[in-house]
Amino acid sequence: MQTKICTECSVEKEISEFYKVPRGKFGVMGKCKECIKKYQKDYHSEHPEKKQKYRNENKNIIRERNINYHINNPEAKKRQALKRTYGITLEQYNKLFESQNGVCAICGKPETDTNNRTNKVIQIAVDHNHQTGNVRGLLCGKCNRMLGLVDDKIEVLIKAIDYLKEK
DSSP states (O other): OOEEEOTTTOOEEEGGGEEEOSSSSSSEEEEEHHHHHHHHHHHHHHOHHHHHHHHHHHHHHHHHHHHHHHHHOHHHHHHHHHHHHHSOOHHHHHHHHHHTTTSOTTTOOOOOOBOTTTOOBOOOEEEEOTTTOOEEEEEOHHHHHHHHHTTTOHHHHHHHHHHHHHO
16 A cells, blocks of 8 residues: 655655645645645634635635536536546546447446436446556446445355345
């Protein structure tokens, strides 16, 4: 497991104890999560007027700007989420989607789950190994949830297969 020394507290910690950033040697911030939270808490206790002023004056402006940005740039949100969460580009996602002919890597069916708010079919999910972070393929919501519910444990899936064969 990789470790890194926090530039604030000088303690060696696991990489998971640092916030991710798209740059840097390890792809994480220099200060650990704990030190960043402490800094923010101290800053806001020393400058309460800035936090309150920012919230009151800018909340609606920022919300409206974000909504307009995502309406005018529908791929931007997806592009950011793919890079932040899985470390892949939208182009890599699209290439994987094409190589799987737009269907789930497990059941071979297209995604049918819909967004409750928009009633549109959601995008097929990126499946990744939670230990290594490596992308394995694209799955429909049902298959993705199935793997998540068994914590990717092969022995549980084998027992489930045996159970279904018996019945």
